[in-house]
Amino acid sequence: MNAPPDLPNATRRRLRAIHDRLAKRFGPLDPPRAADPLDELVLTVLSQHTSDLNAERAFGDLRAGFPTWDDVVDAPTTAVADAIRSGGLANTKAPRIGPKTAAVVLSFALGRDALPVDTHVHRTTRRLGIVPPTASAERADRLLHDLVPEGLRTPMHVGLIRLGREICKAPVPRCRACPLRDLCPTAPRYLTSARKRSNPA
Numbered sequence: 001m002n003a004p005p006d007l008p009n010a011t012r013r014r015l016r017a018i019h020d021r022l023a024k025r026f027g028p029l030d031p032p033r034a035a036d037p038l039d040e041l042v043l044t045v046l047s048q049h050t051s052d053l054n055a056e057r058a059f060g061d062l063r064a065g066f067p068t069w070d071d072v073v074d075a076p077t078t079a080v081a082d083a084i085r086s087g088g089l090a091n092t093k094a095p096r097i098g099p100k101t102a103a104v105v106l107s108f109a110l111g112r113d114a115l116p117v118d119t120h121v122h123r124t125t126r127r128l129g130i131v132p133p134t135a136s137a138e139r140a141d142r143l144l145h146d147l148v149p150e151g152l153r154t155p156m157h158v159g160l161i162r163l164g165r166e167i168c169k170a171p172v173p174r175c176r177a178c179p180l181r182d183l184c185p186t187a188p189r190y191l192t193s194a195r196k197r198s199n200p201a
Contacts, residue, residue, distance in 0.1 A: 006132065007129060007130065007131070007132060008129070009128060009129035009130060009183070009185060010129065010130045010131070010143070010147055012147065012148075012149055014130075014183060015130065015147060015148055015149070015152065015156070016149070016152070017183060018128065018130075018156070018159075018180055018183060019152050019155060019156050019159060021179040021180055021183075022155075022156070022159030022160070022162070022163060022179070022180075023155065023159065024179065025162075025179045026158075026159060026162045026163075029154075029155035029156070029158040029159045029162075030155075030158065031107055031108045031154060031158060032108070032158070036109065037105050037109040037110060038069055039059075039109075040104060040105050040108050040109035041101060041104075041105045041109075042059065042062070043055060043056070043059050044100070044101045044104040044105065045101055046058045046059055046062075046084060046087045047087075048089070048100075049088060049089055050087050050088045050089070054086060054087045054088060055087050057086045057087065058083075058084040058085070058086045058087025059084075059087075061083050061084065061085075061086055062080070062083045062084050064083075065079070065083040066080070066083065098138070100116045100117055100118055100137065100141070101116075103115065103116035103117070103141070103157075104116045107153070107154045107157065112154075113150055113151060113152075113153045113154050114153050114154060114157075115141075115144050115145065115148055115153035115154065115156055115157045116157055117137050117140050117141040117144065118161070119164070119170075120160060120161045120163070120164025120165060120168075121140070121144075121157060121160045121161065121164065122137050122140055123164055123168065123170055124160045124163050124164045124168045125140055125144065125160065126140070127168060127173065127184060127186045128180065128183065128184050128185070128186075129184070129185040129186070130143075130144070130147065131143050131144065163178070163180070172190065172193075173187075173190055175187045175190045175191050175194070176191070176194070
């Protein structure tokens with residue numbers, strides 16, 4: 001797929017360059033774990049809008065209260081919500097199974113080539129100009145599926161997650177430490193702002 005006219009940075013050549021630099025910086029871009037698909041699905045739902053630590057705690061509490069998934073199915077929704085409360089948004093997470101959740105299960109649990117769009121991937125791809133700055137996560141998911149070559153989707157997800165967690169942070173990225181700063185259309189703005197803060201008039 002060619003880059004859309006309004007997104008000159010969204011080319012497959014640039015995406016391959018981004019992938020190669022992320023791999024050079026972070027090492028092998030393998031998925032973090034291989035899990036039972038249903039475990040991965042539930043953990044992904046629990047991880048939305050919270051830290052990994054809170055999600056894992058909520059998952060542990062859920063499995064402690066309901067040792068089998070059949071127990072979860074048979075339990076009242078309020079009891080399940082109580083069990084996962086430590087993960088936050090307990091009353092809204094059950095119905096939140098969307099493209100990101102399906103992609104995580106495909107990629108991490110089933111070994112399929114998919115690029116889940118979580119908050120880090122969403123933020124970094126917008127800053128890199130791969131998707132429009134106003135693109136929703138759902139639109140970013142569709143665009144990235146078409147743009148990123150097959151075979152690179154899961155490694156790109158892993159690399160962009162690392163980039164987003166360690167360097168391209170919200171609200172202010174650490175552009176000086178970024179291996180992609182010369183490929184990033186927003187880096188000059190952040191670098192200029194950093195210089196102004198360190199050298200006030």
